[in-house]
Amino acid sequence: LLNMLSTVRFFHLGRASSLLSNPSFRHGQLPTLLKNALPSSPILFPRASPTTLALATRASSTEVREVPPNHAAIFKFERVLAVAMLPLFPAALFIHNGIMDNLLAVAVGLHIHFGLHVVVEDYARPFVIGETLSKLCSKSIYLVSILMLAGLLHFNYTDVGITKAFEMIWAL
Template sequence: MDHGKLWSYEKMVTLGLLGMMPLHVMFPNILFDVVMSVLMVMHSHWGIEAVVIDYVRPVIFGDTIPKIAIWMVYGFSIVFLVGLFNLIFNSTGLGNSIRMMWSV
């Protein structure tokens, strides 16, 4: 895998998050919420995956535990995305939820 390209994609996602954060709170709608959710999940997935790959090494833990840890990262990312989509489509939405937290 070309890690240089992945690093570039990670930086683009981070810049996208910086641009989308104020937009989806100022102008809450489903499109901004979905884009923000996908960007958040991608960003957190790559970060947690990097930690697991760096610290749950086969040399220390054997071959099975690192594979289980990576699959747990994928499971966490899927549950995170499904939960955010549930908030968007079955509740007030992500942007409106943040606005409601700030109003408290």
């Protein structure tokens, strides 16, 4: 350890300078203050305890753990959907037909579903509200999203449609 300390160099502002600029470090000797302090330091030489041994055993375990899901593809799809919705809304002001109504219903439904999913992931974690309630919230997102999409599609097929409804509201 003493030899290692004598070779440690710090780089400050692009220059290498010897440790603490002390000439005794260059000869491999420690000043008496450091010589007495280092062996008793709990930071440099931690004492083994049952907790640290258990942590070391768990850290070196070879058990296979569940890999968290990769949300990169979903995130990219969310961004593509958000960008695709930018021209969709102005186009819906001028195009009033079933295709535009259904495109709007699906786009808005997916956008709201992804937003709800992120909110539940952030605020309904198992350690915050419990395992059972967290799973219930995660499953309820799908129920709410399906009911919302079914309601929008039902409105499109049985009434005037989303685009015509907004035109009627703005005509008031």
